[in-house]
Amino acid sequence: MTRPALAPAAALRRYVKICALFWLPLGLTIAPLILLFTERGIPMAAIAGFFAVHSLTAAALELPTGGLSDVLGRRAVLATAGLLNLAALTLVALGTAPWLLVLGMALLGTGRALSSGPAEAWYVDTVRAHSGPGADLRTGLARGSSATSAALAAGTLLGGALPWLTGLVPGLGAGLAGATAGLVVPLCLPLLLGAAVEAAFVSYVVTSLPEPPRPKATLRHVLRDVPATVAGGLRLGGRDALVRRVFLSAGAAGGAVAAIELLTPRRAAGLTGAAESGAVLFAALACAGFLCAALGSHLAPLAARLAGSGERAVMLGLGTGASGVLLLGATSAATGAVAMVLAATGYGLVYLGLGAAGPSQNEVLHRRVTDRGRATALSVQSLALQLAGALAGLIVGHLPAGPLPWLLGGAALLAGALLWTRGAGRPAPAAAQEAPSGDPSGALTHR
The missing domain is CATH 1.20.1250.20 (MFS general substrate transporter like domains)
Structure with a gap:
């Protein structure tokens, strides 16, 4: 494997930023999402169905998307996850028709499946390539997990406070709704802010996560190697x-x-x-x-x-x-x-x-x-x-x-x-050694 330009300390800083930028938008949705659906007139049974669409989509795509990251590369899959989340948050924030909301939740589930491994895998790949199989991983993984939790905490607070703060300004909420034919209401502002953060996330992934070159992946290559x-x-x-x-x-x-x-x-x-x-x-x-x-x-x-x-x-x-x-x-x-x-x-x-x-x-x-x-x-x-x-x-x-x-x-x-x-039990196998290319x-x- 080509030795990466990033040292472990630099890789850790970028990994922590990636964790925070990815999870902050999802934290912003925790407090207002169900209330936004209710304000749009969606019954609770349908809301439960929306969340079921999200969960089932994520579960169904979890393994194929993980394989896709191992075949195509971490950066491409992670950037795609961010783009899908950006589209999903925009649809859920502004959509009023049930089919738009179902599509938004399905895209959110797809983004969740795509994101479940690439960032952490990129960090581990980079550190191990630079420092060898005995490199310390626990400290970096701990800091990434801390950044994820802190971003979710901050997003939860901000997502709950933003609509309330909007209501403190006389006429602001009504003005937004009137100017946008009812599309933009205070409860959808955290989701739109999350979409903006997702755009920053995608930009950061594309520009800041170097990877060693991989063999050019054809459709036949993907269909063979991912399964x-x-x-x-x-x-x-x-x-x-x-x-x-x-x-x-x-x-x-x-x-x-x-x-x-x-x-x-x-x-x-x-x-x-x-x-x-x-x-x-x-x-x-x-x-x-x-x-x-x-x-x-x-x-x-x-x-x-x-x-x-x-x-x-x-x-x-x-x-x-x-x-x-x-x-x-x-x-x-x-x-x-x-x-x-x-x-x-x-x-x-x-x-x-x-x-x-x-x-x-x-x-x-x-x-x-x-x-x-x-x-x-x-x-x-x-x-x-x-x-x-x-x-x-x-x-x-x-x-x-x-x-x-x-x-x-x-x-x-x-x-x-x-x-x-x-x-x-027995010591870990030599995981740093790549499997032979002819043995998927x-x-x-x-x-």
């Missing part, structure tokens, strides 16, 4: 015990987070006594959760040193998250200030633990795969998280209110932690 790379990623989980733990614990985290996201809004409304004030509390909790995740990610290298290994750090992080979910379940029937404090503490522990576990978990993954299959492996991990989250959401939605749904999420995360109680199934190393 082979995807198949290699799926086989990897069956052949490598550590990678299998990464995928299974990602599913455990997905199930726990899905339960929390479904149950917390109702819990917040119960604590405050009204849906409106509950929504405000939930927004504050979501922001606090992202900040706790950022803190956990920042502390991940320290946690690994104190625990003695990355594997033990993953176990402790997931265990901390499980204790947070169980604390939420224990206070689910309680009321009053004490219950609110305990619930907030549990919520913070969940995201602190997940944030601390993530960088060490991904470092394990990157040390077991080759550059040719790195993005695909990340896509398999993301797919495990999404599918487990969807299944957990369906189960939790049919359980009676009370501690039981919370306990299900806590049990899932605890099971993920228990996966890491065993030792690492060797794109990912395995035991």
